[in-house]
Each structure stands twice: as structure tokens, then as C-alpha cells.
Amino acid sequence: xxxxxxxxxxxxxxxxxxxxxxxxxxxxxxxxxxxxxxxxxxxxxxxxxxxxxxxxxxxxxxxxxxxxxxxxxxxxxxxxxxxxxxxxxxxxxxxxxxxxxxxxxxxxxxxxxxxxxxxxxxxxxxxxxxxxxxxxxxxxxxxxxxxxxxxxxxxxxxxxxxxxxxxxxxxxxxxxxxxxxxxxxxxxxxxxxxxxxxxxxxxxxxxxxxxxxxxxxxxxxxxxxxxxxxxxxxxxxxxxxxxxxxxxxxxxxxxxxxxxxxxxxxxxxxxxxxxxxxxxxxxxxxxxxxxxxxxxxxxxxxxxxxxxxxxxxxxxxxxxxxxxxxxxxxxxxxxxxxxxxxxxxxxxxxxxxxxxxxxxxxxxxxxxxxxxxxxxxxxxxxxxxxxxxxxxxxxxxxxxxxxxxxxxxxxxxxx
Amino acid sequence: xxxxxxxxxxxxxxxxxxxxxxxxxxxxxxxxxxxxxxxxxxxxxxxxxxxxxxxxxxxxxxxxxxxxxxxxxxxxxxxxxxxxxxxxxxxxxxxxxxxxxxxxxxxxxxxxxxxxxxxxxxxxxxxxxxxxxxxxxxxxxxxxxxxxxxxxxxxxxxxxxxxxxxxxxxxxxxxxxxxxxxxxxxxxxxxxxxxxxxxxxxxxxxxxxxxxxxxxxxxxxxxxxxxxxxxxxxxxxxxxxxxxxxxxxxxxxxxxxxxxxxxxxxxxxxxxxxxxxxxxxxxxxxxxxxxxxxxxxxxxxxxxxxxxxxxxxxxxxxxxxxxxxxxxxxxxxxxxxxxxxxxxxxxxxxxxxxxxxxxxxxxxxxxxxxxxxxxxxxxxxxxxxxxxxxxxxxxxxxxxxxxxxxxxxxxxxx
Numbered sequence: 074x075x076x077x078x079x080x081x082x083x084x085x086x087x088x089x090x091x092x093x094x095x096x097x098x099x100x101x102x103x104x105x106x107x108x109x110x111x112x113x114x115x116x117x118x119x120x121x122x123x124x125x126x127x128x129x130x131x132x133x134x135x136x137x138x139x140x141x142x143x144x145x146x147x148x149x150x151x152x153x154x155x156x157x158x159x160x161x162x163x164x165x166x167x168x169x170x171x172x173x174x175x176x177x178x179x180x181x182x183x184x185x186x187x188x189x190x191x192x193x194x195x196x197x198x199x200x201x202x203x204x205x206x207x208x209x210x211x212x213x214x215x216x217x218x219x220x221x222x223x224x225x226x227x228x229x230x231x232x233x234x235x236x237x238x239x240x241x242x243x244x245x246x247x248x249x250x251x252x253x254x255x256x257x258x259x260x261x262x263x264x265x266x267x268x269x270x271x272x273x274x275x276x277x278x279x280x281x282x283x284x285x286x287x288x289x290x291x292x293x294x295x296x297x298x299x300x301x302x303x304x305x306x307x308x309x310x311x312x313x314x315x316x317x318x319x320x321x322x323x324x325x326x327x328x329x330x331x332x333x334x335x336x337x338x339x340x341x342x343x344x345x346x347x348x349x350x351x352x353x354x355x356x357x358x359x360x361x362x363x364x365x366x367x368x369x370x371x372x373x374x375x376x377x378x379x380x381x382x383x384x385x386x387x388x389x390x391x392x393x394x395x396x397x398x399x400x401x402x403x404x405x406x407x408x409x410x411x412x413x414x415x416x417x418x419x420x421x422x423x424x425x426x427x428x429x430x431x432x433x434x435x436x437x438x439x440x441x442x443x444x445x446x447x448x449x450x451x452x453x454x455x456x457x458x459x460x461x462x463x464x465x466x467x468x469x470x471x472x473x474x475x476x477x478x479x480x481x482x483x484x485x486x487x488x
Numbered sequence: 489x490x491x492x493x494x495x496x497x498x499x500x501x502x503x504x505x506x507x508x509x510x511x512x513x514x515x516x517x518x519x520x521x522x523x524x525x526x527x528x529x530x531x532x533x534x535x536x537x538x539x540x541x542x543x544x545x546x547x548x549x550x551x552x553x554x555x556x557x558x559x560x561x562x563x564x565x566x567x568x569x570x571x572x573x574x575x576x577x578x579x580x581x582x583x584x585x586x587x588x589x590x591x592x593x594x595x596x597x598x599x600x601x602x603x604x605x606x607x608x609x610x611x612x613x614x615x616x617x618x619x620x621x622x623x624x625x626x627x628x629x630x631x632x633x634x635x636x637x638x639x640x641x642x643x644x645x646x647x648x649x650x651x652x653x654x655x656x657x658x659x660x661x662x663x664x665x666x667x668x669x670x671x672x673x674x675x676x677x678x679x680x681x682x683x684x685x686x687x688x689x690x691x692x693x694x695x696x697x698x699x700x701x702x703x704x705x706x707x708x709x710x711x712x713x714x715x716x717x718x719x720x721x722x723x724x725x726x727x728x729x730x731x732x733x734x735x736x737x738x739x740x741x742x743x744x745x746x747x748x749x750x751x752x753x754x755x756x757x758x759x760x761x762x763x764x765x766x767x768x769x770x771x772x773x774x775x776x777x778x779x780x781x782x783x784x785x786x787x788x789x790x791x792x793x794x795x796x797x798x799x800x801x802x803x804x805x806x807x808x809x810x811x812x813x814x815x816x817x818x819x820x821x822x823x824x825x826x827x828x829x830x831x832x833x834x835x836x837x838x839x840x841x842x843x844x845x846x847x848x849x850x851x852x853x854x855x856x857x858x859x860x861x862x863x864x865x866x867x868x869x870x871x872x873x874x875x876x877x878x879x880x881x882x883x884x885x886x887x888x889x890x891x892x893x894x895x896x897x898x899x900x901x902x
Contacts (some may be wrong), residue, residue, distance in 0.1 A: 097704065103530060105553060108605075112633065125839060126532065126550075197535075218836070226535070422889045425552065425841040475836045480894055 089317070090139040090277050092146065098138030098198045099274070102126050104285035104465070109423045110439050116459035117296060117452060119439065122282055125428060125470030132275065132307060132469045133194035137263070139274030141183070141198050141205065144261055148204065151258065152178035177204070182251055182260040184208045186237065186244035189219035190373055190471050191265030196228040208247065212240040214372055216473045236367060237265075237375050266306030267380045275310025276317065282465055283318050283329045294329050296452050296462030299336040299406075299435045301469050302346040304376035305383030308337055311467070312386035319393070332399035334451060335390060338406050338435040340413050342369030345379050347405040350387060359384045370410045370482060373431035373471050404451065406444060408437035411486040416440040417474075418483055427479055429471035436466060515692040516685055516732070517566040519573070525565035525606050526686070529553050531697040531879075536837045537853050543873035544711055544866060546853065549694055552842060552884030559687065559722060559883040560602030564669070566686030568606050568613060571667050575612050578665070588614045590659055593669040594645065594652035596623040596631070597787055598885050603669050604634040618652040620644050630886070680794065684724040691729025694879055695744045710748040711866050711876025714820075714849045716883050717752045717761040719790035720797030726750065726881070727800035727817075734807070747813040747876075749865060750804060753820050753849040755827050757783030761793045762819040765801065773798045784824045784896060787845035787885050818865065820858060822851035825900040830854040831888070832897055841893060843885030850880060 093099060102123045110119035124132035183205050185195045192209035199205040209223055212234045223230045234240040244262060251260035264271070279298075286293045298315075302308050315333060318326045337346050348362035359381045367375040387403040394401030408416075416436035417428055428436075438444040452462060520526060529550045537546035551559035571589050579586035589612055593600045596619035607613040615636040619628065621643055631638050642648045652668065659666035691713075698708050717723050730748060733741045752761050763776035773795050781789040801817040808815030822830075830850035831842055842850075852858040866876055 100532075103553060105527075106555070108555070108634070123553075126530065128533070128535070130839065225539070418890060421841065425557065425884075425886075425888060427835060427839040427841070470839070472839075474839060476832060476890065476894060476897070479890060483890070 089280060090135070090142070090274050093138035093142040093274065094277075096138075096142060096201065098142060098201060099134040099277070100127055101281055102278075104282055106289075107424065110464075110466075113439060113445060114449060114464055117449070117462055117464045118293075118460065119464045119466065120282075120286070121424070121466050121468050122278060123426075123468050124278065125426060125432070125468050127194075127470065129190070129194040129197035130470050130472040131190040131194060132278065132467065133191050133265075134198055135277050136266075136268075136271030136274035136306060136310065137191070137194040137198045139277075140263065140268060140270040141195065141202055143270055144181075144183075145202050145204060148181055148258065149178060179259075180204055180206050181258070182206050182208055182248075183263050184210070184244050184248045184251070184260055185263040185265070186210050186241035187265050189215050189223075189473055191263075192223055192228065192230075193219065193226070193472055195263050196223055196226045200226065208244075210234075210240045210244045210247070212236050214375075216478070218475060218478070219473050222472055236377075238377055264304075266304030266309075266376065268306075269382075271306050272309040272313055272382065275307050276314035277310075278467060279311055279314025279318060279330070283326050286329050286463060286465075287325060290461070291325065292461045293463050294331065294461055295333045295465055297334045297336060297448065297464045298467065299338055299438055299464070300467040301374060301431050301435045302337045302339050302379065302383070303343070303374040303431065305346060305379035307467070307469060308335070308346070309380060309383045309386055311335060312383070312390055315390065316386075331397070332394075332401060334400065334402045334404060335387070336404050336406050336435075336438060336448065337387070338408070338438060339374055340369040340371040340430065340434050341407050341409050343367050343371050343374040343431075344405075344407045345374075345376055346383065347407050349379055349384055350403075350405045353384050353388070369413075369430075370486070371413055371430040371434060373429055373473060374434065402451075406438050406448075408434055408441060408444060412437045412441045412444070414482045414486045417479060418487070421479065426468075427474045427476070428468060429474045430482065432469045432471055435469065439464070439466065515689065517562070517569070517689050520565035520569040520686065521689070523565075523569060523609065525569060525609060526561040526689070527554055528693055531694060534838065537878075537880075540853060540859060541863060541878055544863070544876055544878045545705070545708075545874065546878045546880065547694075547698075548838070549690060549879060549881050550840075551690065552840060552846070552882050554602075554884065556598070556602045556605035557884050557886040558598040558602060559690065559881065560598050561606055562689050563683030563686035563721060563725065564599075564602040564606040566689075567667070567669065567682040568603070568610055570682055571665075572610055572612055575665060586612075587664055588612055590656075590664065590666045591615045591669050592652050592656050592659075592666055593617045594619070594649035595669075596620070596627045597887065599669065600631060600636070601627075601634070601886055604631055604636040608635055616655070618642075618648045618655070620648040627886075680721065681796075683721050684728055684796065687722050687725025688729035688732065689725075690881060691726055691733065691745070695733055695741050698744050698877065699740055705875070707743075707875045708877055709744045709746070709875060710879055711873075712749045712751055712862065713879045713881065714751040714753055714852055715881040716788060716845050716849045717754050717793065717797070718758070718788040718845065720761060720793035722881070722883060723750070723752055723761070724794060724797040724800055727797070727804055730804065731800070746811075747808075747815060749814065750801070750817045751820050751849075751852060751862065752801070752817060753822070753852060754788055755783040755785040755844065755848050756821055756823050757781055758785050758788035758790075758845075759819075759821045760790055761797065762821050764793055764798055765817075765819045768798050768802070770802050770806070773802075783844075784900070785827055785844040785848060787843055787887060788848065816865075820852050820861075822848055822855060822858060826851045826855045826858070828893075828896045828900045831893060832901070835893065840882075841888050841890070842882060843888045844896065846883045846885055849883065853878070853880065 127134040208229045248260045248262040352360040363378040413430040413433035417433035534546045554561040600617045656666040656668040767774040777792040827844040827847035831847040
């Protein structure tokens with residue numbers, strides 16, 4: 074493997090969310106080979122994308138970083154324009170450093186509704202942006218450990234509502250009230266998953282994975298990528314990243330994502346993607362199904378319905394498969410709570426990292442025999458050498474877990 | 489506000505904490521690195537620990553992410569790549585038919601797992617591990633699954649080790665190439681410096697990673713580096729890495745290690761470094777041998793440290809005395825309860841499980857009495873606290889899972 078080929082290949086597509094990256098609002102995370110999981114999935118090598126190492130504890134920093142960097146820039150630009158308009162033709166005073174010394178804008182409010190991880194992400198990211206104050210509204214199901222972390226990071230936390238949808242309604246109301254009182258643009262609603270800026274931020278994960286696989290070997294492809302689905306923000310970003318590299322001008326990168334199968338992973342009781350994906354199957358239009366409630370331990374996946382974008386993007390990926398005949402596909406895998414918790418425990422034993430069951434849902438297809446058989450069967454249909462068809466697991470992370478919490482789930486679900 | 493970001497991509501990015509090592513100083517173990525026998529690991533900012541140690545930013549060197557689960561891959565990688573080169577030279581005329589190098593270890597712990605993991609990638613090597621009858625079946629299975637041949641022999645480690653050394657001797661007698669792999673320096677003085685040099689790569693990486701962060705945090709340097717001490721191999725390597733950069737020709741790198749305090753961390757029942765360090769003086773190195781190991785941190789279970797770690801510690805202290813910049817080596821010993829408490833808090837804060845041997849290097853930050861001592865030590869310098877980073881070598885270790893840690897928690901923390 075010549076270093077020059079991969080350095081050239083890699084340096085270009087790190088241009089997405091470049092501002093957020095250069096401000097260090099999110100991290101490039103390791104992609105690490107898993108010896109035990111690769112044994113289970115032989116001949117496919119299995120790699121873990123360790124997004125649990127993002128500063129807030131989950132992948133959500135990616136989306137929030139791009140959203141906050143963008144909102145901050147627009148807010149500052151608008152404020153500066155407004156100031157200049159008010160000053161008329163008088164030029165802005167410039168100090169000795171060449172800086173515009175019109176007043177700095179007043180702080181803006183970011184108001185987020187979150188089951189925890191999104192709130193932690195926006196709070197962690199916005200700590201680095203002096204013009205932003207963060208307000209987080211979380212449902213009553215949120216764990217005390219997460220509320221404590223939010224508060225220790227400086228967020229203003231309100232606990233409200235039986236589930237995320239109730240918390241979200243209050244968040245939107247607060248944004249409306251703040252804008253009425255202080256002027257439009259003073260407050261911004263931050264959705265935990267339903268915003269194209271978040272999806273673009275999340276899409277950076279695929280740019281990194283492609284680069285990292287090429288570093289390992291020019292022959293490696295992303296045969297499968299497994300990712301958990303809550304509201305569909307992460308998966309929307311994964312599709313965006315695959316698409317960008319698929320149609321990009323760099324052949325080596327396009328080759329990595331060609332033929333990739335995307336596994337959308339959920340638990341039974343939070344399977345909003347599975348419901349909408351099945352209902353939309355074979356149709357041009359998206360049929361969204363709204364769950365009546367969340368009945369899974371994986372509360373971080375707890376959105377009653379996914380964003381329509383994730384279904385649209387899933388269909389586009391499947392269409393690629395139909396026309397290219399390279400094997401692109403999207404599969405919806407749903408595991409039981411017990412299987413998700415079992416995956417968390419085995420991951421803790423194998424890799425000494427604690428993840429939430431929401432993340433365990435993306436590991437269950439490898440640890441649970443019935444699911445692994447299905448998955449390997451799917452992959453086996455490709456012509457590629459198995460050993461060059463990598464399985465990548467997005468280890469999305471999540472802060473709602475510690476030793477006692479995991480022990481409690483173990484006792485409850487695995488007897 | 490310091491940047492809270494790191495990366496493990498080898499790519500050139502604008503990410504200041506990238507582990508793409510733009511090392512302007514030539515670094516050691518290059519061949520082992522290029523063969524991917526060990527990894528560059530992330531250096532991440534810890535929000536909760538930095539809060540505790542304000543104004544010093546705390547960074548975690550995540551060596552638990554090495555392929556075998558602990559920092560040991562570094563030393564083993566350099567040892568193996570060196571043996572591999574010797575082998576190629578010895579057999580250059582007939583490399584295909586040459587007999588393999590036999591790596592013989594007497595560790596069912598992290599060293600055995602380390603050498604088995606590293607040697608998997610080298611077709612010229614075979615790993616054979618001799619372990620005592622007390623070794624857990626899970627560990628034996630893991631070693632075998634990594635391709636090592638495992639022999640169970642003897643009631644304790646000494647018996648297993650005796651057989652291992654006998655095997656090395658026998659193979660060499662018949663003209664074969666055998667390498668004894670152990671941290672027990674009194675038996676293998678020639679192999680161990682290779683391990684220390686391999687471990688020293690951790691300092692090269694830390695310096696590069698701190699320099700990258702300087703775009704947002706000017707003059708960031710190593711105020712303190714905390715590392716666990718078992719046989720002293722890791723610490724000997726850290727002191728070697730500091731020395732190499734201290735006397736190198738790159739001023740920026742030199743600046744990062746100047747004034748650094750090295751904190752040698754152990755638990756009460758494994759404090760072999762503390763015993764020898766206190767018994768020794770600059771004019772005389774006295775190695776004290778413990779009568780036994782009485783701590784739950786069995787990975788630190790070496791009865792005596794290598795003299796090299798005491799010698800190198802003295803050299804670092806002398807730098808401090810002659811420069812007045814504050815270089816020092818301090819020996820910190822925690823109780824088992826404090827080590828386990830640190831492991832539990834680390835699991836809550838960062839969702840990673842480490843052994844108590846590793847907890848010993850976290851206890852000085854999590855335990856009030858020790859943190860007060862450490863911050864007091866750091867406070868004596870004139871530099872702004874926020875420039876003097878505290879680095880924890882998170883050395884890792886395989887001997888922990890949820891049940892094991894819960895068991896210790898129940899036993900030691902009630």
C-alpha cells in the first residue's frame with residue numbers, strides 16, 4: 074500500500090462540515106478491527122467505528138457540531154449586517170488588530186428536546202461557542218445520570234413529559250415564546266434528529282470510514298454497515314455519506330462503498346424505521362407509520378416515527394442496487410431487548426466498553442446467532458472475496474449506561 | 489478553552505489531535521509501526537477529570553485500545569519486529585524453509601496476550617505460552633484463539649516460568665531461534681530493553697498530539713504524566729521517551745517535556761517500585777524484593793522492578809535539580825479500594841472498563857487525598873496551570889469485565 078495513494082484519496086472529502094472540524098467541535102474516531110467479532114463473522118473482517126469516544130459520549134456530536142457551526146455563522150453574519158444597516162454609511166470601526174469592533178451579538182438560545190444524548194451533544198458542542206446558551210428539555214424517562222451530566226456541562230435542564238414527543242412540544246413552544254419576546258432568530262429549535270444539517274454532520278462518519286478502510290488495504294470494501302435507528306438522523310447521514318462517495322470523482326473511494334448493504338438496526342418496541350420501511354416497500358411515496366408508544370429498554374431509540382428522509386434515502390440506495398447489480402441494499406433488522414442487552418454485555422466482555430441497548434441493537438446482528446446467520450447469508454450473495462468485504466459497526470455510544478445500570482438490565486433480561 | 493477533540497486517523501487533517509504522526513523528530517520502532525504491529529492511540533480530553541483538576545487540563549492516552557487490550561503491544565511489537573529482522577538476516581538464503589522463531593512466554597496475563605496478538609501478523613513466528621494451573625480457562629481459550637500454543641504447568645507462576653526458560657534454553661542448544669518474553673528483568677536483561685524502547689513510543693505520540701492542540705492552547709505541555717508500575721517496563725519506556733525528546737534537536741518537542749513530573753503509580757500490595765525507589769539514592773541503586781503480592785491488582789504483580797527504571801528515574805530527577813524547571817519523579821501508592829473506586833468512577837465517566845492495575849494511575853485524580861497532593865506538586869511551578877496538562881497513561885488490561893468489576897466493587901467499596 075503506497076502511502077501517497079491513500080493520503081491523496083483521504084484528504085479531499087474531509088471538506089464536509091469543515092468549519093465544525095476546524096473548530097474542533099467533533100472528533101475523528103478510530104476504526105478498530107475486532108478480533109472476536111471477526112472470528113464470529115469469518116471470513117468477513119469486522120471493524121468498530123468508535124463513535125462512543127466522541128466528547129459527549131455518542132455520535133451525535135457530529136450532527137450538532139455542523140448545526141451549531143452553521144447556526145453560529147449565520148447568526149453572527151446577520152447580526153453584523155443588521156448593525157451595519159443601522160449605522161448607515163458609516164464604516165465599522167476597526168481596531169489595531171483589524172477587527173470589527175461593532176458590539177458582539179447578544180447570546181442566542183439553543184433549545185433542544187432530547188432523550189439525553191442529543192442534549193448532551195448540543196451542550197458539549199456549544200460549550201465552545203461563546204454566543205450560545207443551551208436549554209434542554211428531557212422527558213421524565215431520562216436517567217438521573219444523564220440529567221446530572223447535562224447540568225454539570227452547564228445546560229439549563231427542564232424535565233417534562235412522558236416521552237420525547239411531549240418534551241419536544243414544549244421545546245418548540247419555548248422557542249416560539251423566546252422569538253416573540255426577543256425577536257426572530259434569538260432562539261433556535263434544535264431537533265435531535267430531524268434536520269438536514271444534522272444529517273450532513275453525521276455523514277462525516279462515512280468519509281472517515283472510507284479513508285480508514287483504504288488505509289488498511291486498497292482492496293477492502295464496506296460490505297456491510299450496521300447502524301442503530303431512532304429518529305433516523307444517523308442513518309440519513311450514513312446514506313448521505315455513502316452517496317457522496319459513490320458519486321464522487323475518486324474511484325478508490327467509490328469502490329469502497331459500492332455494493333454496500335446498510336443494516337438499519339432497532340429493538341422490538343422501538344422499531345419505527347421497520348414499520349415505515351415495510352409500509353413504504355415497493356412504493357414511490359413514503360408511507361410513514363407512527364408507533365403508538367415505545368415499549369423497549371432502548372429509550373434512546375424512542376422516536377415514534379422516523380424522518381421521511383431516511384426512507385427516501387433508503388429507497389435510493391436500494392435503487393442503486395437494482396440498477397448496478399453490485400448488491401447495494403437496505404435491510405431492517407429488529408432484535409429483542411434481551412438480544413440487545415446480551416450484545417451490550419458481550420461487547421463489554423470483548424472490548425471493555427459500556428454502551429446503551431440502543432447501541433447494542435447494532436451489535437446484536439453479530440452476537441446473536443439467528444441474526445448473524447441471516448446477515449452472513451445476505452453478504453454471501455456477493456461475488457467479492459469475503460475477506461475483503463468488511464462489516465463495519467457504527468458504535469454509536471450513549472451516556473445512559475454505567476456498571477449498575479448494565480447489571481440491572483442483565484438481571485432483568487438475561488435472568 | 490482547550491480543544492476537546494482527538495482522532496485516530498492516519499490522515500492529514502486539520503484536526504489538531506490527529507494521530508497522524510507528523511513527527512518531526514525521527515521516532516523509534518518505525519518498522520513495528522509500519523507493519524501495524526501496534527497502534528497509535530487517541531489522546532482525549534476528559535471533561536470530568538479536568539473539572540476535578542482545574543485549571544490543569546486532563547488528557548487520557550487510550551492505550552487500552554491497543555489490539556491486545558493493553559499498552560504491552562508497543563513493547564512486544566518492537567521486540568518481534570527486531571527478532572523478525574534478525575531471523576531474515578540469519579536465513580536470507582533460505583527464508584521459506586527456515587524454522588520459525590519461537591517466542592516463549594510465561595504470562596497468562598497481558599504480556600502473554602500481547603505477544604500472541606502481535607505475533608499473529610508475523611508468519612516467521614510461533615508463540616508458546618506456559619501458564620500455571622491457577623490460570624483461568626477463559627484466558628487459556630483466548631490465548632489459543634490467538635494462535636498460541638498453551639502448556640499448563642506448575643502450581644504457580646515461578647514453576648511455569650522455569651519451564652518456559654528451560655524450553656528457550658533447549659531450543660537454543662539445538663541451534664534454533666528462541667526468544668524468552670518476560671518482564672522479569674533478572675532473567676532476561678537482553679530482551680527487555682527492546683520492550684522499553686517499544687513502550688517509549690507512547691511519549692512520542694503524546695508530544696505530537698499535544699503540539700497539535702497548541703493551535704488552540706498555546707504552550708500546552710506535560711505538567712505530569714501518570715503511569716502504573718508493575719515490573720517497571722512501561723515506566724522505563726516513558727522515561728526513555730521523555731529523555732529522547734528532551735535531548736533531541738526539536739525545540740518545540742523539548743519544550744513539551746521540560747518540567748514534566750512523572751508519577752509512578754502502584755497499589756499497596758504491589759509497591760515494588762516504591763520500595764526500591766525509597767531505598768535507593770542517586771549514588772546507589774538498591775533493589776528491594778517484595779515477599780509477596782497482596783493486592784487485587786495482580787497485573788502489577790512483580791516482586792522487584794528492573795534496576796533500569798530506578799536509574800532512569802534518578803536521571804529525570806537530576807534534570808530537575810540542575811535546570812530548576814521542576815522535573816521530578818514521584819511514587820504514589822493507593823489502596824486497593826482507591827484503585828477500584830477509580831475504575832468504577834472511570835466506568836461512569838468514560839464508559840470504559842480497566843483493571844485495578846490501571847486504576848492505580850487514575851486514583852491520584854479521583855481520590856481526594858492524592859489529588860490534593862498532586863495539584864500541590866504541580867502548583868509549585870510558575871507556569872499557568874492551564875498550560876500544564878495532566879496525562880494519564882490508560883494502560884488497559886484484559887482481566888476485567890462487568891462481573892469481575894462488580895465483584896471488586898462489592899468487596900472493597902461495600
